[in-house]
Amino acid sequence: MRITGYRTLTTVQRWGRAVGDANGVHTDGIVPVSVILVDTDEGITGVGLGPHVAAEAIFAAIDGEDPRSVAALYDRMLRQTFKAGHAGAVFGTIGAFDTALWDIKAQAAGEPLWRLLGGRDRTVPAYASGLDIGLTDGELVATYESYAERGLRAAKLKGGLDVERDRHRLTLVREVLTEAARGMRPGLMLDANECWSRKQAVRHVAELERTLDLTWIEEPVRRWDADGLAAVSRGVRAAVATGENLTGLEQFRPLLAAGGVDIVQTAAVWGVSHFLRVAALAHAHDLPVSPIGNTPVALLHAATSVPNHLASELQDLQPPVGIAVDLHVADGAFVLGDAPGLGIRVDEGAVASAYRGDGPAPSGPQVRPELAGRRLLPGAVYR
Template structure:
């Protein structure tokens, strides 16, 4: 459980109590090494036979075995989450067996991964928003992404408040600001709303301004604004990225931690072939942080909660605006079974359930 201690959410809904389930999968080996994968893993029983009894060091081959096992029904959505969780656990095992942190095993040189603040903050008051970003600023963060999309006037005011916090912390240096509207606008709304913001603010990117699969719409938004268009966290497989890249619809290529390390590495290579940067997304994106250290086009990674989930310890720190990865073998994750609570059931009103009339607004 990720216990934020405050409401968290986006344009689609809010976890009012701030308690967000964090599924964990453990993969054991006959050599006594256990790998950890974080993220939803529905249909795990259907995917696991692809790796059962196999040498876990053959990670990329096993990843493809899992994908092939879902060939008929397709590997999108929840099934892709199961593949990603198992894949992350296999990379953890492989690096532990080698006695190295994953970032070094993958060929990384720099253990520092630049970060930006992302507080899932749409439900916060102005005072709460300022206080949260003062905490981020104290860790050296000078970039922030706010959740918005429901009230453009409120979005502008909140962005300006955060700009003030980060500017003061940076002794006058201009911070980087981003806005994530979680697919809540139409194409025309996106161009109109971002245009209003850009008369007062310098946005680095607008995230998921329209639906994730709308390549033509994302490209149209990109042509109509100055800010970059970021998307990709909900895309599951390279075949879903290809239409967007072909249409010139994305400027910042994102990938979610829940889809696994191999997926991120392949997305990064595809983006690099198009001269585009990549940016990992996730509440606890430790697997992708290790992978990000090894790719040439990593831009910046999302930092959500400053604390890990309950019962989870990770060998990394946040200093001077960056994740700093440690030297523990594998992902550096240790678990306290006694502290891991049973997740609460999901309900209506959370960010995981799209509102019935999302995006259907006159203003």
């Protein structure tokens, strides 16, 4: 079997409500989702969800190769971008190709990827994540009621701009999940998306912890601030979760050495091979690993095969337009199916009609506000 070519598509996730975090909000609730398809001479096509940046240059590393040699081809792609750097969206493109290759390998074997990777149980524990900072109280409650109906007993809220507002919103969601869990204590997490300084983080979380039990605080300070993350971890009761924006094992090393991470995260768009390597590194430090992302299907398959998986992020309850996935959510978990490979089907016609080709928004969650990390005084303007 040989790789013969690739195609790129862009579809959209339609949330039907505003989504965002402390850095900004998509008010229309429409977010682009990039897709890479890798073709072979045996008619098997693999699907990867991730960016297209530098796709042609990266594809040169795997063109004509046997796609089943996934581990070796992953390192070939990393070497292909050695001088330019394999970070950010470029690392995402490598991850998308890598995911597509794993999809091909499992399809060729006639097995779902979770079984090919050695997983025993097709169920993957989940937590709810509504990207909800722009919601009213009523919208917030309704959103988490829909998660609770599917058995979710843990939730991660976006916050970090106002401690009393965060306390109020976390309490609302706690009540929703407690009722659904028949009185059991739900898990509550808060994601600040790197909007704080070290002291802001400790003050904010410590104040919340006077009345709330937080499972973890996510990205309290900048992703590379190993000493700062360690200081936050020492200063609060909650675990510190981070890693979704780190793009190589070399970036995790200083955080682990400094004790700056308690929950090791990795983004779905970085690919299966990266997740497996990060999970092994975390396991060597007796730390749990948790995948992050809107459609983390590939990492859900991989999560079944690692001993230290904690829980995976469940964002939207519906997949992107034109994407069908062989999984469902029940009893607080993703339940993977038996379709060979990742179980992803792409309706290219539906995708073509869904995306309007708009450029990136001038603001939103992907753009860091000017005064981020400089809000020690109450009433500081944050824009």
